[in-house]
Amino acid sequence: MEITKRQELSEIARKIRIGIVESTNAAGCGHPGGSLSIADVLAWLYFGGEMNINPNDPAWADRDRLVLSKGHAAPALYSTLALRGFFPVEDLKTLRKPDSHLQGHPNMHKTPGVDMSTGSLGQGISAACGMALSAKLDNKDYRVYAIVGDGESQEGEVWEAAMFASHFKLDNLCAVIDLNGLQIDGKVTDVMDIAPMDKKFAAFGWNVFECDAHDLDSVEKAFTAAREAKGAPSVILSHSVKGKGVSFMENNAGWHGKATNAKEFEQAMAELRGEA
Amino acid sequence: MADKKATREALGDELTALGAVREDLVVLTADLADATRVEYFRHKYPERFIECGIAEANMMGVAAGLAATGKVAVASSFAMFAAGRAFEQIRNSIGYTELNVKIAATHAGVSVGEDGASHQCNEDIALMRTIPGMTVINPADYTEARTALRAAVEMNGPCYIRFGRAAVPDLSAEDENYSFEIGKGRLLSEGKDVTVIASGLTVAMALEAKEILKADGIDAEIINIHTIKPLDTELVCASAKKTGCVVTAEEHNIIGGLGSAVAEALSENCPVIMRRVGVEDVWGKSGSAGALLDIYGISAANIAAKAKEAYLAKKNG
Numbered sequence: 199m200e201i202t203k204r205q206e207l208s209e210i211a212r213k214i215r216i217g218i219v220e221s222t223n224a225a226g227c228g229h230p231g232g233s234l235s236i237a238d239v240l241a242w243l244y245f246g247g248e249m250n251i252n253p254n255d256p257a258w259a260d261r262d263r264l265v266l267s268k269g270h271a272a273p274a275l276y277s278t279l280a281l282r283g284f285f286p287v288e289d290l291k292t293l294r295k296p297d298s299h300l301q302g303h304p305n306m307h308k309t310p311g312v313d314m315s316t317g318s319l320g321q322g323i324s325a326a327c328g329m330a331l332s333a334k335l336d337n338k339d340y341r342v343y344a345i346v347g348d349g350e351s352q353e354g355e356v357w358e359a360a361m362f363a364s365h366f367k368l369d370n371l372c373a374v375i376d377l378n379g380l381q382i383d384g385k386v387t388d389v390m391d392i393a394p395m396d397k398k399f400a401a402f403g404w405n406v407f408e409c410d411a412h413d414l415d416s417v418e419k420a421f422t423a424a425r426e427a428k429g430a431p432s433v434i435l436s437h438s439v440k441g442k443g444v445s446f447m448e449n450n451a452g453w454h455g456k457a458t459n460a461k462e463f464e465q466a467m468a469e470l471r472g473e474a
Numbered sequence: 475m476a477d478k479k480a481t482r483e484a485l486g487d488e489l490t491a492l493g494a495v496r497e498d499l500v501v502l503t504a505d506l507a508d509a510t511r512v513e514y515f516r517h518k519y520p521e522r523f524i525e526c527g528i529a530e531a532n533m534m535g536v537a538a539g540l541a542a543t544g545k546v547a548v549a550s551s552f553a554m555f556a557a558g559r560a561f562e563q564i565r566n567s568i569g570y571t572e573l574n575v576k577i578a579a580t581h582a583g584v585s586v587g588e589d590g591a592s593h594q595c596n597e598d599i600a601l602m603r604t605i606p607g608m609t610v611i612n613p614a615d616y617t618e619a620r621t622a623l624r625a626a627v628e629m630n631g632p633c634y635i636r637f638g639r640a641a642v643p644d645l646s647a648e649d650e651n652y653s654f655e656i657g658k659g660r661l662l663s664e665g666k667d668v669t670v671i672a673s674g675l676t677v678a679m680a681l682e683a684k685e686i687l688k689a690d691g692i693d694a695e696i697i698n699i700h701t702i703k704p705l706d707t708e709l710v711c712a713s714a715k716k717t718g719c720v721v722t723a724e725e726h727n728i729i730g731g732l733g734s735a736v737a738e739a740l741s742e743n744c745p746v747i748m749r750r751v752g753v754e755d756v757w758g759k760s761g762s763a764g765a766l767l768d769i770y771g772i773s774a775a776n777i778a779a780k781a782k783e784a785y786l787a788k789k790n791g
Binding site: 259263265305306307313314315317318320321322323324325326327328329330331332333335336354355358359361362365 | 500521522524526527529531532533534535536537538539540541542543544545547562563566567570571572
């Protein structure tokens, strides 16, 4: 990746993170940890040229789709969509309020740019399979992306979907597993170990790629390889840091589902603005 | 006597007919293509038939994804594994999303027969009825099932339709004035003493019960409520006001289904004496469909007995 593009995308990722912290702080709740871990991947998808979308026509039939199967990372998606021009950035401060189009978990009918309502874990990846199959049936070439949590992968439905995608050779489907290593009750390895994910997906017939979720060159490489892989669905095992970008949130399961207090907010914003 | 046919036959036949006119129609199954009769569609339109294997949760999500990209998706399974096992997928991925998925559930109720309690779903109507925006239809016979399915595919949004395994008389085929509209009950036979509200295979039983009651000098009004949600409250209340007592008859737990829906409507609008015929909150068991329906009191004789009881309670009240 060219240096200017990398700088541009990391600047966008930083803004996505600011949106995550600001929106959850304004809401007084939400899920900053697992939102911060996918900020760079979303920057790549929506700004790096990966996804074929049009913010002026969110319902465009031939667009690429993204299903945020780990729906609790909604603040990250909202922040990305706002920056991409789907709706005003100021809306982010209405997160989780009764009249807001930004619900606690994504709603496809309320928020422009949200392709599937999610929130109950395990279900989004199945819907992504349906969308990818639909493209095949219609001979369309749009791609479908599903971002799945590592804890979420403990849901049986994820593996039902994994079988399905491989059986129907959905090579227009790309699943991203956000391996941030933490879930509500602690470390994924302690709660219910999902390893080895590479061997599991390979055994299910998928093309497996890995990336450092916070190294944009590594992200680009994995997505490009996934796009080129034919005949089977692709999965990107995205090794991330939960809470990435805010020092006290990093690798701390406690920040899965709570917002900052006033002091923490100031510190988080100072870090993200590069003032700390 | 009308020809007897299982409503699941209507599912296979009507899907196949719809396939010719609706290119956006896709049909999904979870390893039950033959039993649910969606196999007929597979023969004609294999490219639009999606075998999901024994994975109902994923099937519902896939159906949602297909609908989100412009298809009308019919997801089929047994009622137990559709409404029961995949309840939350239906709620969140199909109901909350308001997507154009039709859940075609066969083998509902005790008339599943020999497979026994594990497969006899007496809870599906209750479960589906609580999902906001979900239309719930329980057709009475083959002709009504075909008409209902066509109407469901033509409407936009999620719909649950229940089909049975047991052969039932195709009374609608012989009804010259037959008409079907989602949400509109059908007044099959007028009467003044008691209202019998039936749905699904109990409709034919209710008409038989009318004849039994006649011998006792009781004039029963018979209503077919094929759409349990939205309920035709107007028709139900008009009849209740006229007769002053109501009996519901359904192949479902008396908790949560037609009986509950009617009781809710009556108690808020025009409370009258009421009795419910159905599975009385007990488990099913193995046996022939006919034997089980009798054992659980889902019969013309029991509908007549409950109707007489309601009538006498009103009269002596």
